[in-house]
Amino acid sequence: APPKPVGPVPNARQIEWYHREIIAFFHFGMNTFTNDNEGDGTANPEVFNPAALDCNQWTSVLKRAGITTGILVAKHADGFCNWPTKHSNYSVKNSSWKEGKGDVVREFTDACKKAGIKAAIYLGPHDRHDSRYGTDDYSDYYASQLSELLRNYGPIWEIWWDGAGADKLTTSHYTRWADTVRRHQPQCVIFGTKNSYRFADCRWVGNESGFSGDPCWSTINPFSIRDESSHIQELNHGEINGQAYIPAEVDVSIRPSWFYHPEEDKRVKTVTELWDIYFNSVGRNSVLLLNYAPNKEGLISSVDAQRTDSLRYLINATFQNNLASKASVKAMHPRGEKYKPTNLIDGTENTYYASAEGFSTDTLTFNLGSPQVFDVLMLQEVIELGQRTTRWSVDYSINGKKWTPIPEATDKQSIGYKWLVRFKPVRAKYVRLRITEGQASAALHTFGVYKQPITK
Ligand code: IPT
Known part of the structure; x- marks a missing residue:
């Protein structure tokens, strides 16, 4: 449901x-x-x-x-x-x-x-x-x-x-x-x-x-x-x-x-x-x-x-290029096929990822296939379903075992229609979104990582 x-x-x-x-x-x-x-x-x-x-x-x-x-x-x-x-x-x-x-x-x-x-x-x-x-x-x-x-x-x-x-x-x-x-x-x-x-x-x-x-x-x-x-x-x-x-x-x-x-x-x-x-x-x-x-x-x-x-x-x-668009994605508390984790990276608003009922925390791990350099991330919530996620962090890893937090993307709170974070470029094969608090199970349209054409 x-x-x-x-x-x-x-x-x-x-x-x-x-x-x-x-x-x-x-x-x-x-x-x-x-x-x-x-x-x-x-x-x-x-x-x-x-x-x-x-x-x-x-x-x-x-x-x-x-x-x-x-x-x-x-x-x-x-x-x-x-x-x-x-x-x-x-x-x-x-x-x-x-x-x-x-x-x-x-x-x-x-x-x-x-x-x-x-x-x-x-x-x-x-x-x-x-x-x-x-x-x-x-x-x-x-x-x-x-x-x-x-x-x-x-x-x-x-x-x-x-x-x-x-x-x-x-x-x-x-x-x-x-x-x-x-x-x-x-x-x-x-x-x-x-x-x-x-x-x-x-x-x-x-x-x-x-x-x-x-x-x-x-x-x-x-x-x-x-x-x-x-x-x-x-x-x-x-x-x-x-x-x-x-x-x-x-x-x-x-x-x-x-x-x-x-x-x-x-x-x-x-x-x-x-x-x-x-x-x-x-x-x-x-x-x-x-x-x-x-x-x-x-x-x-x-x-x-x-x-x-x-x-x-x-x-x-x-x-234009979500470096996670071809990732394989694992979720800790998926809700089921219709709300599957790859909905986060399919670039459409017709689908979304949802966590299972009763879970207001979740972890989504993206395997980018090969190491990528990125300095921007994007999250989008399903606004029609209200403000659900209230605390989240993003970490990265080169081997999928040892994780490093992105300081600018640690302990963030709101998401809503769109939330963007910029940070010093990181190189990673794995990136993960940890949803650590919510008013209800997460419902998200988008997770993306990107590289700006210029850096300040
Ligand atoms: C300020 C108004 O008080 C506020 O209601 C809103 O209209 C805003 O402008 C729009 O910018 S007054 C402004 C001099 C800060």
């Missing part, structure tokens, strides 16, 4: 969300033109005027980087709307861009559709332009804008509720807005913060620097999301016995700021920095939300694009 799920489990939106692994943010708006990050909402709409906006260029950057989802900032806290909303005059329709006939949300969603990329929207809950901010009238205004965006631009994959400056907004505001989201787009993921904690499909990770905690559990007590300033550690690590399944989405910008500033052209994150961020987010059971800052022209600068090309090269070059 298959293992029974344990604890909170993901909904369909969250399962789909995890599989994206890396998604992109686009901060482009009034701040781009005023060289600001947090405009006060008084900038003249005429100032918004991208000379060469080309969202197809943005999506081509994503395609090259293997990123399949993009979130556009439609309205940031300065209140300026990137689409010709019916509900405000502070928008592109009063800008000099395309004589007021332009619509960034339209160009973005069309480009995404053409490129096979999922489109998503950041609609800033905080608003410094609109004097109704925080009142019931503002609630109507925000709900109308949400409906406009969710009804007129095709499927919207995620709605992003930034908690920045949003303390005035109550759970009842968000209850109404969440109803709007669910009514128009039931599949839409909600990034929830502060008082939108009840509706969150994914949570903030507690920093904007690109790292999840180690361990990082998919579960958390939702109140930790609400009261974030006293729960930064919980946001970062999750809570193993948390009541709700709300995994972390790691938002970080490829530049020091979220919006474009020419003076930051030389401070774009290096490939080495991005590689660290990848391991510290995707490699820690989280989704990476990487921000691009299109410039005043309306284009992503080539250096930013090249950096994510290189990140993609590193990901593909590292993970």
Whole structure:
């Protein structure tokens, strides 16, 4: 019989969300033109005027980087709307861009559709332009804008509720807005913060620097999301016995700021920095939300694009070859033929390995056939069955008798959708995974060992 799920489990939106692994943010708006990050909402709409906006260029950057989802900032806290909303005059329709006939949300969603990329929207809950901010009238205004965006631009994959400056907004505001989201787009993921904690499909990770905690559990007590300033550690690590399944989405910008500033052209994150961020987010059971800052022209600068090309090269070059894919595998407590140990290395998600009922510990020994050199390992749990394994270690051996621990992979805790570990290259014919603690019998999709094309 298959293992029974344990604890909170993901909904369909969250399962789909995890599989994206890396998604992109686009901060482009009034701040781009005023060289600001947090405009006060008084900038003249005429100032918004991208000379060469080309969202197809943005999506081509994503395609090259293997990123399949993009979130556009439609309205940031300065209140300026990137689409010709019916509900405000502070928008592109009063800008000099395309004589007021332009619509960034339209160009973005069309480009995404053409490129096979999922489109998503950041609609800033905080608003410094609109004097109704925080009142019931503002609630109507925000709900109308949400409906406009969710009804007129095709499927919207995620709605992003930034908690920045949003303390005035109550759970009842968000209850109404969440109803709007669910009514128009039931599949839409909600990034929830502060008082939108009840509706969150994914949570903030507690920093904007690109790292999840180690361990990082998919579960958390939702109140930790609400009261974030006293729960930064919980946001970062999750809570193993948390009541709700709300995994972390790691938002970080490829530049020091979220919006474009020419003076930051030389401070774009290096490939080495991005590689660290990848391991510290995707490699820690989280989704990476990487921000691009299109410039005043309306284009992503080539250096930013090249950096994510290189990140993609590193990901593909590292993970294309699981050096354990042809191993023979022995398990201490196998569950049976359907859940056999070689399911760990077959490279598909249709199968998984499971330990026998009643065993929350296990040992899996891989004979690689000949000595191999590797410096990365990957584990993937069957997330639909909950957070099962809670402590594990990996050792290696040249003869299968004398074992050496990999220090970086000793006494690890969470696994979840994906857990990656980097270490000094080791040479081994045998490698073994020891599951030393669990809330239930292990259920794992993947065990892999890999060699990075470069070492730092
Ligand atoms: C921080 C918010 O408080 C949090 O809710 C989330 O939206 C986060 O931003 C996104 O990065 S505020 C920030 C200045 C740390």
